[in-house]
Amino acid sequence: MSEGHEGHDHHDGHDHHNAPLSEPAQRVKALEQLLVEKGLVNPQALDELIDTYERRVGPRNGARVVARAWIDPEYRKRLLDNAARAIEELGFPPGPQGEHMMVLENTPRVHNLVVCTLCSCYPWSVLGLPPVWYKSTAYRASAVNDPRGLLKGFGVEVGDKEVRVWDSSSEMRYFVIPERPAGTESLSEDELADLVTRDSMIGTGLPKSPARHARESRAAR
Amino acid sequence: MSAKIATHKTAEDLIAAARAIAPEAVFSEPWEARAFAVAVALSETGQLQWAEFQQSLIDEIGAAEKTGRTTSGGADYYRHWLGALTRLLNAKGIVGGAELEARIADVGPPPPSQNPHGQDPHGRHK
Numbered sequence: 001m002s003e004g005h006e007g008h009d010h011h012d013g014h015d016h017h018n019a020p021l022s023e024p025a026q027r028v029k030a031l032e033q034l035l036v037e038k039g040l041v042n043p044q045a046l047d048e049l050i051d052t053y054e055r056r057v058g059p060r061n062g063a064r065v066v067a068r069a070w071i072d073p074e075y076r077k078r079l080l081d082n083a084a085r086a087i088e089e090l091g092f093p094p095g096p097q098g099e100h101m102m103v104l105e106n107t108p109r110v111h112n113l114v115v116c117t118l119c120s121c122y123p124w125s126v127l128g129l130p131p132v133w134y135k136s137t138a139y140r141a142s143a144v145n146d147p148r149g150l151l152k153g154f155g156v157e158v159g160d161k162e163v164r165v166w167d168s169s170s171e172m173r174y175f176v177i178p179e180r181p182a183g184t185e186s187l188s189e190d191e192l193a194d195l196v197t198r199d200s201m202i203g204t205g206l207p208k209s210p211a212r213h214a215r216e217s218r219a220a221r
Numbered sequence: 222m223s224a225k226i227a228t229h230k231t232a233e234d235l236i237a238a239a240r241a242i243a244p245e246a247v248f249s250e251p252w253e254a255r256a257f258a259v260a261v262a263l264s265e266t267g268q269l270q271w272a273e274f275q276q277s278l279i280d281e282i283g284a285a286e287k288t289g290r291t292t293s294g295g296a297d298y299y300r301h302w303l304g305a306l307t308r309l310l311n312a313k314g315i316v317g318g319a320e321l322e323a324r325i326a327d328v329g330p331p332p333p334s335q336n337p338h339g340q341d342p343h344g345r346h347k
Contacts, residue, residue: 021329024300025252030324031307032255034316040268046258054247054254118279120298129247129257131240135294137286138235146232153233170275 053129059198061092062126062175066201067193069103070180079103083175087126095125100172104164106179106203111158113151113165113203114174115143121168123175127201134202154204176203183210239294253299260306269309277305 021029035041065087069076079086083101084094094101101123104112116122117140122130133139142150147163166174178200184192187210195213199205208216248254264271281301282292292298310316 022250022252024256024296024303025250026325026329027303027307027321028252028255028259030321030328031303031310031316032259033328034320034324035259035263038315040266040315041259041262045262046255049258049261050248050254053257119275119282120278120294121275132246132249132294132298133236133239135292135298136235136239137291137294138232138239139294142232142236149233150236153236170272 053124057092057095057124058128059126059196059201060193061087061090061128062123062198062201063193063196064090064189065092065126065175066177066196066207067189069177070192071189076177079177080105084125092125101125102172102174103177104166104174104203105177108179109161111151111156111161111163111203112174112176113143113147113163114168114176115140115165116168117141117144118169121170121173123168123173126175127198131198151204154199156204156206176201178207181207181209235291235293248299249295253296253302256299256303256306260302263310268315269313274305274309277309278302281305281308 032041032043032046036043065079068090069079075086075089078089080103083103084099087101088094104114106112116134120130120135122134139150143165144167147165148158151158151163168174178196180192181195184195187195191210195207195210197205197208200207248257260269260274263269264274278301281304282298285292285301292301307316307318307321311318311321
C-alpha cells in the first residue's frame with residue numbers, strides 16, 4: 001500500500017521519483033497526462049470525483065433510504081414504483097450507475113441477495129463503490145452456485161426462507177430493503193438509519209438490532 | 222459462469238480472503254482511484270458510453286477467468302478496469318496504444334541498469 005502520496009504528487013511530467021511507480025500506476029499516469037493534454041479530462045474534476053466516491057457517497061445514503069421506507073409507507077410505495085426518483089427525493093442523484101434501479105423487499109418469506117456475475121455493477125448512488133469481496137470471482141460465482149452456503153459464510157441465517165439472487169447489469173441495479181428489526185417501534189428515523197448496514201442492503205447481512213448497535217457504539221467510544 | 226469454484230469450502234475461503242483484503246477501503250492504491258475517475262469523467266463528458274465501458278470490462282474479466290485466473294476483487298480487479306479502459310480508448314481512437322506505450326516509457330523510472338545510483342534507497346515495494 002502506498003500512503004501519504006499527497007504533498008509530493010506532480011501532474012507536470014517533471015517528477016523526481018522518490019519511489020518508483022508500479023507498472024499500473026505508470027500506465028494510469030501516462031493515460032491521464034495524454035487525456036489532459038488532449039483537453040478531454042481535467043485533473044481537478046478527477047480529484048473531485050475521487051473525493052465524492054471516497055467520502056461523500058456511501059452506504060449512509062442507502063441507510064437513509066431504508067429508514068425512510070420503514071417509517072413512511074407512502075415513500076416505500078414510491079420507492080418500489082420508481083426507485084431512482086424516490087432516491088433522488090432524498091437528495092441522492094442517480095450518477096452513472098443509478099439510472100435504472102430496483103429495490104427488493106425482504107419479507108418473512110423471502111431473502112434477496114445481490115450480485116454482479118459478469119463484472120461489478122452496483123448501486124453507487126445509495127451504497128458508494130462496492131467492497132473488494134463483491135468484485136471477487138469467488139463471491140460472483142458462489143452467489144449463483146451456492147447462495148445458501150455463501151450466506152452462511154457471511155453469518156446470515158435464513159432458515160427456510162426462499163433465497164432470490166439478483167444479477168445486476170448495466171441495465172438494472174438492485175438494492176435490498178431489509179426487514180425492520182424487532183423492538184424498533186419507538187426509534188426515530190435517524191436512529192433507524194444507524195441500524196442499517198451496507199451488507200444488509202446487498203443481502204449478505206442483516207440490520208443491527210438496537211442492542212447490538214448500543215454495544216458497538218459503547219465499544220467505539 | 223465461466224469460473225468454476227471447485228468446492229464449497231474453497232469458495233468460502235476465497236470470499237473470506239477477499240473480505241479480509243480491505244473490509245471498508247474503496248481503493249487500496251492511489252492509481253486505482255485515478256483509473257476509476259478517468260473512466261467516470263470520460264463518461265460524464267460523453268467521450269465514452271458507460272455501457273460500452275462496462276462491456277469492455279466484462280470482456281476483460283471474462284477473458285482472464287476463462288483461463289482460470291480469478292480476481293480477488295482488489296488491485297487485480299482495477300488492473301482489469303485499466304485494461305478495459307485503455308483497450309476501449311484505443312479502439313475509439315482517443316488514445317492510441319503506441320502513443321500510450323511511448324508516454325509510459327517517458328513517465329516510468331529508468332530501469333536499474335541505467336540508473337547510476339542503483340536502487341533508489343527510498344524505493345518501496347508495492
